[in-house]
Amino acid sequence: xxxxxxxxxxxxxxxxxxxxxxxxxxxxxxxxxxxxxxxxxxxxxxxxxxxxxxxxxxxxxxxxxxxxxxxxxxxxxxxxxxxxxxxxxxxxxxxxxxxxxxxxxxxxxxxxxxxxxxxxxxxxxxxxxxxxxxxxxxxxxxxxxxxxxxxxxxxxxxxxxxxxxxxxxxxxxxxxxxxxxxxxxxxxxxxxxxxxxxxxxxxxxxxxxxxxxxxxxxxxxxxxxxxxxxxxxxxxxxxxxxxxxxxxxxxxxxxxxxxxxxxxxxxxxxxxxxxxxxxxxxxxxxxxxxxxxxxxxxxxxxxxxxxxxxxxxxxxxxxxxxxxxxxxxxxxxxxxxxxxxxxxxxxxxxxxxxxxxxxxxxxxxxxxxxxxxxxxxxxxxxxxxxxxxxxxxxxxxxxxx
Amino acid sequence: xxxxxxxxxxxxxxxxxxxxxxxxxxxxxxxxxxxxxxxxxxxxxxxxxxxxxxxxxxxxxxxxxxxxxxxxxxxxxxxxxxxx
Numbered sequence: 001x002x003x004x005x006x007x008x009x010x011x012x013x014x015x016x017x018x019x020x021x022x023x024x025x026x027x028x029x030x031x032x033x034x035x036x037x038x039x040x041x042x043x044x045x046x047x048x049x050x051x052x053x054x055x056x057x058x059x060x061x062x063x064x065x066x067x068x069x070x071x072x073x074x075x076x077x078x079x080x081x082x083x084x085x086x087x088x089x090x091x092x093x094x095x096x097x098x099x100x101x102x103x104x105x106x107x108x109x110x111x112x113x114x115x116x117x118x119x120x121x122x123x124x125x126x127x128x129x130x131x132x133x134x135x136x137x138x139x140x141x142x143x144x145x146x147x148x149x150x151x152x153x154x155x156x157x158x159x160x161x162x163x164x165x166x167x168x169x170x171x172x173x174x175x176x177x178x179x180x181x182x183x184x185x186x187x188x189x190x191x192x193x194x195x196x197x198x199x200x201x202x203x204x205x206x207x208x209x210x211x212x213x214x215x216x217x218x219x220x221x222x223x224x225x226x227x228x229x230x231x232x233x234x235x236x237x238x239x240x241x242x243x244x245x246x247x248x249x250x251x252x253x254x255x256x257x258x259x260x261x262x263x264x265x266x267x268x269x270x271x272x273x274x275x276x277x278x279x280x281x282x283x284x285x286x287x288x289x290x291x292x293x294x295x296x297x298x299x300x301x302x303x304x305x306x307x308x309x310x311x312x313x314x315x316x317x318x319x320x321x322x323x324x325x326x327x328x329x330x331x332x333x334x335x336x337x338x339x340x341x342x343x344x345x346x347x348x349x350x351x352x353x354x355x356x357x358x359x360x361x362x363x364x365x366x367x368x369x370x371x372x373x374x375x376x377x378x379x380x381x382x383x384x385x386x387x388x389x390x391x392x393x394x395x396x397x398x399x400x401x
Numbered sequence: 402x403x404x405x406x407x408x409x410x411x412x413x414x415x416x417x418x419x420x421x422x423x424x425x426x427x428x429x430x431x432x433x434x435x436x437x438x439x440x441x442x443x444x445x446x447x448x449x450x451x452x453x454x455x456x457x458x459x460x461x462x463x464x465x466x467x468x469x470x471x472x473x474x475x476x477x478x479x480x481x482x483x484x485x
Contacts, residue, residue, distance in 0.1 A: 053456040059464055072456045086456075153434025185473070196440040199449065205473030246473035250451060254443040262451060268471035276471035284448045292448060302470050326470055338454075359457050365468070392464055394457045 047082045061390020064094045088112040123150040137170040161187035171216045181211030197254040209242040220323040222312035230380040244270035273306035292340040301331040329368040336361035359394040
């Protein structure tokens, strides 16, 4: 009933002339991380392997620098229970084009902690995770429950997941500003063994949001002949509901010489009018027993939210308005490589093996209707389209025991 | 603009009912798999898992979704062969 009510609200909003919606990406950093961690441990009715990972991550691009550590610990207790804990930090500095256009460069930090427990009973694996994320102007809590079951001679694995998250959104410099939002995720995954060399997977996810979905710092621009630049900025206004559906199909194929290829295709659409497609291809090659090399390419394309506009003709032109480049029409192409060196310990050692890993991706973002307002001596609305590139690096050590 | 017709909660309940019936019927114990357990060495190799490095994978999803409008369905393939 609640779901139907949300749909009814969305439909009413979409029926209005300005009708549309959408949120900002920063808050989904949290949700995505929770789901990512939850997903990997839910896709098989066996307890996850005991391991510890220590990672340094770095994102450099678009004027932003984001880096920090991530530590994961996982250990079985007996034959039926596995517990895990993850500590993650984002240290953010620099200034994206959004910040340069309307505000000053800044620095901040986000800390995320999560704990989880997995319980295995026959061919059923149940997982429970609790995660918190904290920034100076943003607090989030999320809980995830998943159940995974093997069928048909263990050739098929079915996974169900449910998550619920709550956000508290603040605003630096305005102590009285406090808004709330909540989110629910429904997940379904199926993996199927096709042959002794091939697995395919299908996953679908429905996410619904309600509450304050704006970024309190982002602005839209509108024409104003009285301004020196010919335009001014004002606060964005998003609808307070959003509902999205995503479906992905994956395939992994084992080649005759201990190598594999994989592919992924994903479709996405939401009640804000965003439609997106993702295609990913990868090749994994081994050299002897110790080295694993992976090459990959990923292409992402999306159409803008219905209420997105680079330039409005006047202030408060529509009820809902946004100029987040993440909501515009754009595409990106990512090329990446991973190197893994693996070494085994002696059989008597508590540690079984260890790996040292380096992952690197270079991404080019090209926007179709988001203009670079930092360009000078250009008529309003005729600025060059924005584009930027980023380098994403992960360096980590994994210990298996 | 597309109307969303599917009710995910109802779908999940149906699937859970299906899972329960499978569990209670003992179907999985009588099924003859076309890929035998002893033929799953290749499937169990870490290079066949999209999730072989979970910390890095989670971070990559996080980095992408922070800059893209799409979200969800990040599970990827893995497992399903009862081999670990």
